[in-house]
Amino acid sequence: MRTDICERFGIEYPIFGFTPSEHVAAAITRAGGMGVLGCVRFNEADELEEVLNWMDENTDGKPYGVDIVMPAKIPTEGTTMDLDALIPAEHRAFVDRTLNDLGVPPLATGHAHAVGVLGWLHSVARSHVDVALKHPIKLIANALGSPPKDIIDQSHEHGVPVAALAGAVSHARHHVENGVDIVIAQGYEAGGHTGEIASMVLVPEIVDAVGDDTVVLAAGGIGSGRQIAAALALGAQGVWMGSYWLTCSEYKLGSAAGGLSATQRALLAATSSDTVRTRIFSGKPARLLKTKWTEAWSKPDAPSPLPMPLQNILVGEAHARIAASADPEVVAMPVGQIVGRMNEIRSVADVMTGLIAEFDAAATRITKAAN
Amino acid sequence: MRTDICERFGIEYPIFGFTPSEHVAAAITRAGGMGVLGCVRFNEADELEEVLNWMDENTDGKPYGVDIVMPAKIPTEGTTMDLDALIPAEHRAFVDRTLNDLGVPPLATGHAHAVGVLGWLHSVARSHVDVALKHPIKLIANALGSPPKDIIDQSHEHGVPVAALAGAVSHARHHVENGVDIVIAQGYEAGGHTGEIASMVLVPEIVDAVGDDTVVLAAGGIGSGRQIAAALALGAQGVWMGSYWLTCSEYKLGSAAGGLSATQRALLAATSSDTVRTRIFSGKPARLLKTKWTEAWSKPDAPSPLPMPLQNILVGEAHARIAASADPEVVAMPVGQIVGRMNEIRSVADVMTGLIAEFDAAATRITKAAN
Numbered sequence: 001m002r003t004d005i006c007e008r009f010g011i012e013y014p015i016f017g018f019t020p021s022e023h024v025a026a027a028i029t030r031a032g033g034m035g036v037l038g039c040v041r042f043n044e045a046d047e048l049e050e051v052l053n054w055m056d057e058n059t060d061g062k063p064y065g066v067d068i069v070m071p072a073k074i075p076t077e078g079t080t081m082d083l084d085a086l087i088p089a090e091h092r093a094f095v096d097r098t099l100n101d102l103g104v105p106p107l108a109t110g111h112a113h114a115v116g117v118l119g120w121l122h123s124v125a126r127s128h129v130d131v132a133l134k135h136p137i138k139l140i141a142n143a144l145g146s147p148p149k150d151i152i153d154q155s156h157e158h159g160v161p162v163a164a165l166a167g168a169v170s171h172a173r174h175h176v177e178n179g180v181d182i183v184i185a186q187g188y189e190a191g192g193h194t195g196e197i198a199s200m201v202l203v204p205e206i207v208d209a210v211g212d213d214t215v216v217l218a219a220g221g222i223g224s225g226r227q228i229a230a231a232l233a234l235g236a237q238g239v240w241m242g243s244y245w246l247t248c249s250e251y252k253l254g255s256a257a258g259g260l261s262a263t264q265r266a267l268l269a270a271t272s273s274d275t276v277r278t279r280i281f282s283g284k285p286a287r288l289l290k291t292k293w294t295e296a297w298s299k300p301d302a303p304s305p306l307p308m309p310l311q312n313i314l315v316g317e318a319h320a321r322i323a324a325s326a327d328p329e330v331v332a333m334p335v336g337q338i339v340g341r342m343n344e345i346r347s348v349a350d351v352m353t354g355l356i357a358e359f360d361a362a363a364t365r366i367t368k369a370a371n
Numbered sequence: 372m373r374t375d376i377c378e379r380f381g382i383e384y385p386i387f388g389f390t391p392s393e394h395v396a397a398a399i400t401r402a403g404g405m406g407v408l409g410c411v412r413f414n415e416a417d418e419l420e421e422v423l424n425w426m427d428e429n430t431d432g433k434p435y436g437v438d439i440v441m442p443a444k445i446p447t448e449g450t451t452m453d454l455d456a457l458i459p460a461e462h463r464a465f466v467d468r469t470l471n472d473l474g475v476p477p478l479a480t481g482h483a484h485a486v487g488v489l490g491w492l493h494s495v496a497r498s499h500v501d502v503a504l505k506h507p508i509k510l511i512a513n514a515l516g517s518p519p520k521d522i523i524d525q526s527h528e529h530g531v532p533v534a535a536l537a538g539a540v541s542h543a544r545h546h547v548e549n550g551v552d553i554v555i556a557q558g559y560e561a562g563g564h565t566g567e568i569a570s571m572v573l574v575p576e577i578v579d580a581v582g583d584d585t586v587v588l589a590a591g592g593i594g595s596g597r598q599i600a601a602a603l604a605l606g607a608q609g610v611w612m613g614s615y616w617l618t619c620s621e622y623k624l625g626s627a628a629g630g631l632s633a634t635q636r637a638l639l640a641a642t643s644s645d646t647v648r649t650r651i652f653s654g655k656p657a658r659l660l661k662t663k664w665t666e667a668w669s670k671p672d673a674p675s676p677l678p679m680p681l682q683n684i685l686v687g688e689a690h691a692r693i694a695a696s697a698d699p700e701v702v703a704m705p706v707g708q709i710v711g712r713m714n715e716i717r718s719v720a721d722v723m724t725g726l727i728a729e730f731d732a733a734a735t736r737i738t739k740a741a742n
Contacts, residue, residue, distance in 0.1 A: 168643075198560035229605075234601050340540075340576060
């Protein structure tokens with residue numbers, strides 16, 4: 001499994017793996033893909049610095065990247081306190097009542113609850129970029145829109161290409177105009193923030209729209225070698241996988257005693273029908289695992305989710321409480337429709353070996369059909 | 372472009388083309404695919420008989436099929452009058468008010484308005500089967516659920532295989548248990564009745580679920596050779612295309628003077644973002660072209676659509692009025708997200724040639740990536 005971008009990025013396989021876990025990201029890189037570390041969970045630049053030092057020591061000199069979240073359009077400077085004041089009491093009451101109804105206990109006194117909130121702010125994301133560019137990163141991706149022009153310029157000055165996710169042709173064109181090097185065409189079936197157009201239609205549309213100078217990766221619904229072959233058939237030069245790594249053995253976030261986390265147990269049990277695209281996670285449509293938490297927000301008494309970033313702040317403590325309660329029936333987790341195929345815990349290396357073998361079998365089938 | 376099913380069905384390419392137009396269906400068959408004529412528009416068996424006689428004369432002895440609509444679960448016997456009584460006055464008032472607001476005139480006196488309504492009833496669909504089996508058809512497909520067991524048996528006695536659409540693995544398993552020979556895995560991106568799981572995820576799930584004895588065709592979002600290659604990569608043995616034929620030059624339904632119909636003009640102008648999945652067409656979720664008509668139903672004052680078949684009866688006259696008014700901004704038409712690639716009127720033969728050439732190019736790319 002090899003395309004033109006392998007040489008350009010110094011990778012063995014055109015598989016880009018997004019994950020918030022440095023252990024998973026490093027394992028993807030070591031297995032010949034491009035591990036891309038999600039940075040939104042780091043509130044402080046020092047935390048990220050420490051983790052990137054660990055990445056440098058555990059990737060055998062092979063390439064890795066980082067993913068930041070810089071929404072293009074929201075006014076996010078100011079203190080958390082300022083933003084807190086914009087959240088209606090009705091919304092807070094609904095969250096409290098729902099958590100109570102679902103049996104999710106309050107956090108222990110003194111437990112930090114703002115996890116993941118500050119990483120959405122531009123000031124924090126810029127500090128992530130500054131830190132990351134001091135490391136030998138080979139990619140900066142932005143999960144929401146084009147990064148600001150000065151960030152793109154700063155990355156290019158360091159020789160680091162920039163990637164951005166697109167859920168429609170118009171987003172992709174906008175990215176290219178802004179100087180983005182790699183467009184990640186993310187279909188409806190993807191986990192997290194996603195649009196309404198499915199990969200089968202979106203990927204070739206974006207490939208045709210951006211022209212030959214822009215690399216297109218396919219994202220959304222990919223967790224097998226057949227799907228990678230399909231992505232390349234559609235014209236992508238590689239794939240971007242996110243959800244599938246959540247049930248890898250190296251993924252330890254949220255697991256208390258080294259065993260499976262409640263989230264992982266929920267993911268292993270879910271079918272492809274057990275996701276929902278909703279604004280409750282961040283204020284923008286994102287696909288989540290369907291659980292009692294997402295169901296509560298779809299009931300008639302539930303308020304409409306707030307715009308980004310207010311919704312994320314509203315549910316920040318709820319997410320921390322849900323994580324601490326460790327109940328597989330009450331989980332707040334972005335994941336794509338590929339969750340139906342995430343049915344066992346496997347190592348990253350084992351997953352990668354399987355992807356490549358199945359890709360080869362699919363390619364053989366296509367080659368035969370063409371002759 | 373050739374798979375194992377080509378020999379079984381006596382076709383040159385594994386492309387199944389569903390269309391309500393006998394001119395398009397015959398052209399697909401003549402071009403080496405399997406034209407499948409949609410029968411729901413025929414209220415009387417005699418009308419279908421006449422059209423199938425025409426098909427026999429215009430398909431050069433090559434194979435074609437028919438598509439009936441037999442919802443598995445609804446009580447549909449009884450007169451139209453019985454069903455009419457179940458439609459709330461509020462719904463009728465909304466439809467009248469909306470058509471008036473959109474400038475859609477009433478039908479001329481005496482104009483039949485029940486087009487397409489009766490074809491949903493089991494008694495009518497059974498008469499379609501009886502008529503069709505007297506012709507040399509090579510396939511009977513059912514667009515909604517498994518056909519009743521006796522219909523499957525009747526088809527098999529005539530040596531005619533049966534196909535059924537599936538939007539989830541559970542549907543596919545149910546079809547196979549009922550004796551269906553061909554499962555059409557129809558993804559979220561498809562036009563008409565469709566589920567929530569996108570093709571990239573759905574097709575391999577269904578391929579793995581039904582086993583080797585059942586043929587799987589991929590449907591949803593397919594209108595290019597790259598997408599056919601992707602479908603085969605995902606494990607399908609062929610594709611089922613519906614939307615894409617609506618802008619073929621042979622498609623004349625709804626065009627008054629032989630020029631483009633208002634629907635075709637609307638389809639040519641639409642992007643992949645211009646569809647909506649809604650229950651307003653039939654009572655079950657179906658993807659339609661987004662127009663002022665669908666937008667009216669999504670406003671806060673709109674009633675909830677009725678269950679099948681009441682919604683179809685409710686909007687039957689509205690569809691006839693909309694068709695007669697010939698306004699491209701007020702159209703009621705099922706179409707998939709592939710509509711964004713339907714940008715010119717082409718002959719069926721030209722479309723087929725393009726599909727095959729692009730498939731070959733995609734296959735060459737995959738073959739290279741695997742070596």
